[in-house]
Amino acid sequence: MYRLPPSFFDVETQLDKIYQLNGFLLKLNALIHWEIFRHALNKVREKERRSNAGAKPYDVLLMFKIIVLKKYYNLSDEQTEAQIRDRLSFRDFLGLNFSDRVPDAKTIWLFAEQLKQLGLEQELFDRFEEELVRQGFHAKSGSITDGSFVEVPKQRNTKKENEQIKSCEVPERMAANPRVLAQKDLDAEWAKKGNEVHYAHQNQAQQESRYD
Numbered sequence: 001m002y003r004l005p006p007s008f009f010d011v012e013t014q015l016d017k018i019y020q021l022n023g024f025l026l027k028l029n030a031l032i033h034w035e036i037f038r039h040a041l042n043k044v045r046e047k048e049r050r051s052n053a054g055a056k057p058y059d060v061l062l063m064f065k066i067i068v069l070k071k072y073y074n075l076s077d078e079q080t081e082a083q084i085r086d087r088l089s090f091r092d093f094l095g096l097n098f099s100d101r102v103p104d105a106k107t108i109w110l111f112a113e114q115l116k117q118l119g120l121e122q123e124l125f126d127r128f129e130e131e132l133v134r135q136g137f138h139a140k141s142g143s144i145t146d147g148s149f150v151e152v153p154k155q156r157n158t159k160k161e162n163e164q165i166k167s168c169e170v171p172e173r174m175a176a177n178p179r180v181l182a183q184k185d186l187d188a189e190w191a192k193k194g195n196e197v198h199y200a201h202q203n204q205a206q207q208e209s210r211y212d
Helices: 008-021 024-031 034-047 060-072 077-086 088-094 105-117 121-134 159-166 178-182
Strands: 148-150 189-193 196-203
Touching (some): 008 088, 024 088, 034 060, 034 105, 060 121, 105 121
Antiparallel strands (some): 189 196
8 A cells, every 4th residue: 555755744743752752863963063074984985986887875974873873872784774764763863854765784884894994983983972072971882772961060070080080999088078979970981082071971761772
């Protein structure tokens, strides 16, 4: 039976409801200025054959955002393709509508491999996390299950205390003063940008996503 594709207003209504329940991806898109990654990502296309034959390659920023979803939602290539096809919030995050082509699992795997071969994977994700830190947020690879970032107040610690906290030690000043210790979040993760140290943790939703 043929079904008409959803209208623009149908999609907008559904997205509004989704983001009322969980606006994580909407917030992530707002936090990151994705164009800063394009110059480095274009190195992938420079290595590919220059030919007009075959389908036009996917935009490098689209592919990088797909790798971000794969990495932080801890998905396989096949699961990533399936979730993009199935989840409206994933499509919106990627800027895809229902008539757009979706990269298959093999294309996703190949792009990730190209990033590794060019030595770009770590560089790109370091910069990605630096951008989050600059905004006062942090994320751990493979730890997102439809969660949301939680900002932690900036800590007024000495350099030595920061080193002790990163080593899972409680600084003497905090141990001797329960009121100070109670105000510190020692379970948060530290991240450094320039001479400033920030830290934050992630508040994960209680419901598990179904990827199987």
